[in-house]
Amino acid sequence: MKLWFTAQEIGDLALPGLPATKRNVNVFAAVSGWAGRPGLSRPHRGPGGGVEYHLDLLPPDARRAYVERLMPDAVPEAVAEAAEAEPAAAHLRDDAAEARDARLAILAAADRIFASAKLPRLNADLLAVADFTAGRLSLPAWVHTAVPKLTLRTLQRWRAAARDGRTAALGVDRGASRRGLGVLDTAEDGQVRVYGLALIARQPHLSADHVREMLCARFGESLTVIKAGGVVKTVPMPPIRTVQDALRRWKTTEKVALAAITNPDAYKSRYKLAGNNAAGYVSRLNEVWQIDASPMDALCVDGRHSVYLALDIWSRRVVVYVSKTPRAEAVGLLLRRAILAWGVPERIKTDNGSDFTAKASQRLLASLGIAHELSPAFTPEDKGHVERAIGTFQRDLGPILPGFVGHSVADRKVIEARRAFSARINDHDDAKAFCVELSGHDLQEYCDAWAENRYQHRKHAGLRERADLAIRTPFGAAAAFTGAIQRIEDVRALDLLLAPVAGKDGIRTVGKQGIRIERSFYLAPQVMPDTQVFVRMDPSDLGRAYLFALDGGEYLVEAICPEILGVDPVEAVALAKDARKALIDSRTAAIRREAKAIRPRDFADTILGRAAAASSKVVAFPRPSAVHTTPEIEAAGHAARRTNPRPARFGADSAAMLAQIEAEIVAPAALPRPKVTELRPVDPKLERFRRALDIQRRLKAGAEVAAQEAFWLGSYAEGHEYKAMAGFVEDFGEEALG
Template identity: 75%
Template sequence: MKLWLTAAEIAELSLPGLPATKRNVNAFAEVSGWNRRDGLWRPRKGVGGGLEYHLDLLPPDARRAYVARLMPDAVPEAVAEAADAEPAATHMRDDAAEARDARLAILAAAERIYTSAKLPRENADLLTVADYTAGRLALPPWVRAKVPTLTLRSLKRWRAAARDGRTAALAVDRGAARRGLGVLDTAEDGQVRVYALALIARQPHLSADHVREMLRTRFGDTLTVIRSGGEVKTVPLPPIRTVQDALRRWKDTEKVALTAITNPDAYKSRFKLAGNNTASNVTRLNEVWQIDASPMDALCVDGRHSVYLAIDVWSRRVVVYVSKTPRAEAVGLLLRRAILAWGVPETVKTDNGSDFTAKASQRLLASLGIEHTLSPAFTPEDKPFVERVVGTFQRDLGPLLPGFIGHSVADRKVIEARRAFSARLGDQDNAKAFCVELTGMDLQGYCDAWAENRYQHRPHAGLRDRPGLRIHTPYGAASAYTGSIRRIGDVRALDLLLAPVAGKDGVRTVGKQGITIERSFYHAPQVMPDTQVFVRMDPADMGRAYLFALDGGEYLGEALCPEILGIDPAEAVALAKAARKALIDERTAEVRREAKAIKPRDFADTILGRVPPAASKVVAFPRPSDAHSTPQLTAAGDVFAEPKAAPTVLQAADAALQAEIEADLGGSAPATNVQPLRRVDTPQFRFRRALDLRERLGRGEVIETADALWLGGYEAGPEFKSQNALYADFGEAAL
């Protein structure tokens, strides 16, 4: 199998998820960052040049498709589809999905051995383990890369999980537990991260090497971290690559806070709040629902309506919702009625109608954790249960209602003839001619009564063969179910998910003035600027919006429009500015304190002043040197030379007195040829004196007050500390 592919070769393969032209493949590679993954790309050898990409760079779907073309399927198609259909598979990372598929491939190989060898299951599993360990199983290399070893116990555990429909348990995401818990993020109770951010805030141009040296000076060569379970461990200071990755990540996540500290003008210009006024395989209840819509075969006084029906495939219960026109909002309201009555389904199946594929419907299902499957176009037989119940509903309830217009063209012709006859008699009231009396609300009441009082209590042919079921009705099937049902505790949360979104997709970016919705500014001071948010409008008050993270999984706060709410714009802006300032101050308080403690000279003193440990105990002897001078140097030095004093002419009396003093001095000095080498105290002499005084005090002797005062002042000074360090390293040789 070829592992290195050019862009042209990738395009010719037409793999899923990848472009089919060389130019677009190159563009996809640039956007995906393939060229930044060292070791997985290389220059192409041969005429023309270009690049070659390793198979590991391809997306998982494309990689699996490529491997499947060159070797038989390791995982049976039905098994793979069932695994991908599990709700947990939608949030699974690619590497975890590959680990799951590798275990499913081993299970498939074990099943083939059991079937072909016709051995007891235990013996067949032992043979599978032995063959896998010896490398005799015909499995792709990626399977063995994901599962290096195999034991009998693991094989049995995997089979039990697959049999129970829990193939997601076979996925192994080794990085999930460590994500966001790196050494630099958590070391020293988070102080390493705070200090690093403070360094960046104080001097944004520091390199990762500089930051690492500062961290070493502050915290040492080891860091203390708390592992899971409360275990305290000491780990080495991470290498420079780890520091680089952490700095790159922090500069992105803390961009606004760092800008507020390092560049107030840029923060004011870019981020600060501005002041504008602004069925057979279905085994449990709620496993699969099918939904469809149909025009109602009856007229209402406010026009013709559509009905949406949802049926639970396992119990055959039905919920009906009446809507003026087919739309995504009607899908949401139908789901609300069904969820409140039955609980939350696992899967909802619909056709490809625009109301079902709309972003609002897709977003609602995703937010509720419901898998959405679409039937192929023009294949109503792919969702037979809801198609059948729509027909039953129209035939059973429609003729009973006032305003019934028939199920077919022939029925409508009869009614139209009655309408024409009415007109000939001079009765122009079409509503009276068609017996139209119901409103949409009246029609909803009749639909609810039909579903609750008639349909769910009538025997259903599809439930007659249900084992253990005594009452073969939808109500009896639902009542006999003993499994658990997922229910939403807070109905208000469900109602908020049904609220309309801002614009088409609901995505907005918080700016200086908040967010813009329909040309109005909504203040959002509790959200940092330059943050993308998902916006839902309050149905009861269009001046209020609710902000969420892009995936909808985190509530960020609300945004208010003073103009719509009738609030004084100036007061609203002032309050918003104060709230934004409080948010920035809270986010940057700890970093500001650390930044203030860092002096401008700390960077140079720390980085340049570090002495290698091996060299710190070595004293260099002075090297011989010769004085170097030039006429120009001599002339330049004369500028700073002391002027020569003019000779002094003494008076006769003064000259006699000077001669007498010199004679006395010359006569009293002892004749000796010894000249003192040091005429003043040196640091070594002063340090020796301090040692002697300290030794006398240690023996209990009493020293003079002047000596004690001198000793205390000397030991507090920098000279004693430096001499003491030399004495500790070299002993008497230092003196």
């Protein structure tokens, strides 16, 4: 039975409740929204193009009349519905589906003979085959056209397939064995097909004539193909009609691959693999939230607003916040609403939008101890739960609100088309066109009512497989959680974390006049000058600011602006000066006392004395030396060592002095001993190493060594000191130890 029809074919059928002309059928289809029903409309595969509509789109009376006209009791309705419900039935071509229905009609006729003749099944089937061959079975002509002959074995095989639920196997596609083996599919070892697909991917709007010209330019006017048996033949380039058929077939069979190349977004939404248990890793309430924003599909009297939506993955409940423009402050206010209602989450996942990556948002999440996870760029499927929730929110709430503008440009055009043509020409006011009545506050109330009263009490498909839930709704999931929920008791502290900061980053430096914020000075005498602080403004009193340590983890003091608070500035400055003086005095009192105890000579005596003590511990290692000489040095030395030096002649005074010197040399003990400081005092490290060498020598000689000395040597030889001294002796010899 034919299931897909063009507008011309529907008009020719003249069914009740439907127009009888192609043009009126197209108008009826547009008004009824047939093209928007997924899976029930498709491009026409035959010549002429256009659109085909499925039988299920026809009104009930028209559908019933069509079935009764073409198949009067040929196939029972239950059998036909079961055949269409098989998964393989969706892939049958029209001619194959018609062949299947013809075989089902013959089986139904044979069953009627079996039921009425009261014969055994074999005899009844033989009678049915004979009646069919003789033309005595009351079957439509199209059945005999689809099945020209019948045998008992064939009838029994059909019945077995129908009994096993394989009625799709009864559909005979006579062109299936040849499909995909044409010239354009196999020529040039498949390169013609690849190049044709590349042309479509590069420019989907090319005509068959364009594609044929490109193929001729690439491969020439003839193509090489391999026939059965491996015979290579040269054939001419197929005509335009063959190229048209090939393009139509390629666009159908390769639609997924072409979509991945030509329309990545459509590929992601329609074909890209998506797991059906992406939230399986979440095991508790408030473990992971997802947040996203979207322009609202409804206008307000003060313009179009954006909606921020937070979704808890485990329970699927949502919180919605309406904001005039997307900004970081809206993220903070959404979090405030969600935290006060649900508690504090462990982790939040967002996209890379500027409102989520702003310093204010990052600082707020860090202050609350919430981990922030960013999804990769251009991957909305990575946070698919909140994406779907926003879609559900827009489709469910948007159309019932005043000011609804549609979900797309096409929807907006349909809404605008409701007005008369003259009204559209003379009036361009969107408020009148879309019945705008709501304010931003009204929209927020509707969003809250939808989330609390409608969405969270409806069964959610994502909770269908949760065996731990008695009620599979967001409200039921949250109520069933028995674990602890982290809550912030001090709401004022939360509000202060949400308070605006001074300037862009909140960082200010305390100066002589205080802290400058928006051309005003805030007095903070309790903080030392040149100290950098983090400043939050009091949202309820602009004359006050709260100072924190630079990392925000320590509260310092409250700063005030006398002009904004209405305080006498002279008195306020005087009090601030006194407070600053007291702070400086308290910080410097101990320093002043210590400074008085230091004498001017202490610096030189201390520093130079430490230098002398340090230098006395430094001894230069002996270095290898070589004698340097030249002919001139040798000659000079020879002259100095001449064998017959001239005797020295001294006067009386000089002779007496020489005698005294020689006497002192002969008797040095009579001279007083000067005080001498030993340049190389005994080194403990050297003494320990020498002791180790002595013990090792005795052990090597077989002498007796005390157990205490042996133990000491064992531990000392493993230390860094012994290894360093042993390396020194190895390089310079034991004589270098002195």
